[in-house]
Amino acid sequence: MSEYQRALAWYERLLGSEPAFLPNVTEAVWELAEHRYLYIKVLPEGAGHALHTMFVDDLDDRVESISARGIEPASRETYGNGVRKVIYRDPDGNEIGFGGAPLQ
Secondary structure, rough: OOOOOHHHHHHHHOOOOOOOOOEEEEEEEEEOOEEEEEEEEEOOOHHHOEEEEEEEEHHHHHHHHHHHHHOOOOEEOOOOOOOEEEEEEEOOOOOOOEEOOOOO
16 A cells, blocks of 8 residues: 555445554554454555455445445456455555355
């Protein structure tokens, strides 16, 4: 990430909460589930090259709540086996995806 405050605000909106803790003035950590964390750090030379996918049980509800906070998906995919993925891009272009089981 290239700009800490801009990224921090975006990830707070994406995830719907403030970080669980701030290790220092250039890093933030969210606990997504017990012992599962998402971590951001100012690292301008790497900005825009990250790719993360998290599988969730509540994909449709999650996408709806993220939209209510003002962030829309960059794209949506459905694979041949029915697995779905919703992709977001942070201000630097890093990909944050949420995956979910096929619709029943």
